[in-house]
Amino acid sequence: MQSRLAGVALQLAALATFVAMDTIIKLLTEGFPVVQVMWARFFFGVLTVTLAMKLITGQVPWRSRAPGLQTLRSLTLAFCNLLFTTALVHIPLADATAVGFASPLLTIALAAVWLKEPVGWRRWVGVGIGLLGVVVLLRPPFIFGAAPVHWAMLLPLGTAALFAVYQILTRKLAGVDDPRTTILHTSFAASLVTSATLPFDWVWPSAGGWGALAMLGVLGGLGHGLLVLAYARAPASLLAPMSYTQMIWAVLAGVLVFGDVPDLLTLVGMAVIAAGGVLVALPDRTRR
Template sequence: MILSDNMRAALMMALSMTAFTVNDALMKLAAPNLPFFQQIVVRGVLITVGLFILAALWGHLGYRPSGKDRALTALRTFAEMFSTIFFLTALFSIPLANLSAILQSLPLTVTLAAAIFFGEPVGWRRFVAIGIGFVGVTIIIRPGMDGFSVYSLYGVAAVIGVTFRDLASRRLSNTIPSSRVALSAAFGVTVMAGVGSLVMREHWVALTILDWLLISGASVCLMAGYISAVGAMRLGEIGFVAPFRYTSLLVALFLGYVLLDEWPDGWTLFGAGIVVATGLFTLYRERKNALKTPTGLRIR
């Protein structure tokens, strides 16, 4: 069976989200034993070396990107650095599934941002769905109510960073290798964490065998997630690919329960359900309008 570009991109996105979520769980398991920035640096060094080797084996190191691609790669790397700090701070402070539920708003934010910055058509129905989805995010966070954590807002900040990261990925030319883009992001995050460790004057500790296993496993997963995410956003249509991020919520619920003894409360699940439902509706409208536009019908 020959898969379309959209279907291949969707599978890559599902793989990416699974890999990212496993990485999150492994990092959270290692977090109690290691300083914050040290953990990011160690993982970053392993990822950077691994991606460098892959890029060399694939013959991508000699590629010379255009000025536009260099600028977009730099923007994407900065967004990755921004989102990493806020995401991991939130991850180490609130349940994995709660944070994953907040991140399920990404298909909505990416669709909205693509309309604002790229002029992609988004009709009133999808705008309404996006608004309802943001209500679902508010229910998950519950500001001013019992169960509210300021670290949930860190998760929202991470969503903003990842949204810009994905939009930058979308604008990259088809010729730049995904491994080069991922390598730039990994190197940038590593350098940022190293500077952060120096500024915060962290006292690094020796890693145990278990720490090495956890961080090494996280590094492998993050490498797979990096490359798959870049490829998915470049290969498929944003409106089709983005909703497949919901894979991460299922994986987060499972890993949170099995490995971390965490389970979100009813309000969080309710809010996540709203976000997922509205995201799926945006996908439905995207596909329906894609079928209508060749006939000249108005996009709504």
């Protein structure tokens, strides 16, 4: 029981860490180009993970049996973050986070089609409910009769689709490479691609700016480390539904840092997405 509670606490801490990282990203985009912020996240992320792995395991297993697939996975993550970071320039953090949570639902659909994984009808119902919540957030005028939301609300939807592809690629690599190799390659190609763009769009940071940019890599590495510890102490069936509490952290950060108070329709959309996601995540024995 104590192990499960520790797992839950670690999961919640990881989600809060990711929201803190997204909050810093949104703040940094007010003074730095989007690509420079992305570069910092990936570059300092690679440094953080490499150093941590060397200190903890004594090894840094870079060699991959599928370098092409690792590169494709890393570049998919890069474009995923490009869309999400661009969205944060224009829309509230909570809105972007909520729409992005369509990703687990799309992953289920892709796994059924691409990996031929069996998906029961109850999970398909959960996918449908979750996507209905996304529709509520996007508020198409032909349904709600109101002015359309900002165009940037579509960007997290693209993020969700790309992250679903990223998850499928991660599963395909699970039986090919050491998990540590996949972790090391996660940001490597993305850091190289974003580094190539820096001469064309660069703002020289102050000392504090460098610290904030470096913090992105530290928070990203810390968040993923906390997730690994959480899943080592508690079952995925308990932790997966709790990932939707990240929307609560995002709402709090949006209100406290940016003064973005979500309206009722946004909260309803978030609740519907979370309901669909929990239905998808519940183990089969719970729904019999």
